[in-house]
Amino acid sequence: MVNPARSLPVDAWQAAHMVLEVALIDVLSGREEEFAAAYAKGHPTLVSTPGCRSVRMTRGIESPSRFVLLVEWDSVAAHEENFRGTDRFTTWRGLIGPYLAAPPHVEHFTDIPV
């Protein structure tokens, strides 16, 4: 979809290729506050990962046990190699794992230009 010219400045090229991780997270009913606290505790581990640009956790208004985690990465490889395949993920999952109703549904997305 995004196909910038090779002559683009490096910043624009990287911005065009940034990926957004969208994780749909269903938390055990009644454990939402504990999950939010575990997230706050794990946030430094996630956000300090090389290639991680931003981290945002949100909670459902209509579905208060549903959370959506949005993480901007330099690339899918940065997410997988620098986070998922490392001790960082073990730490992160150890913190939030006890409150998950099911394994999170995780996919990557790229921005559509307007």
Place this chain on the structure above:
Amino acid sequence: MVNPARSLPVDAWQAAHMVLEVALIDVLSGREEEFAAAYAKGHPTLVSTPGCRSVRMTRGIESPSRFVLLVEWDSVAAHEENFRGTDRFTTWRGLIGPYLAAPPHVEHFTDIPV
């Protein structure tokens, strides 16, 4: 979840109460480019809605027919009363509707503090 003190500055209070619309959109296979073009055409109608703070459309890497629309609103009411209940939505849906594989799944979320 978010319960700022009443003494917070107005900007911080509003920021804490901003809501994020997350729309999961499955597009008809083979019509993704047309959908993206329709989105670009409808973007001004959406982003100019009173109470709309930002609009971001993304396309799946693992699932190229899946799109996620992220819209920041002042409130759920701003989304429903200033957009969904108006001619703006008719225009928007008229543009993207022909390319939808199913009705989008739309929910609202609030940010979790760290």
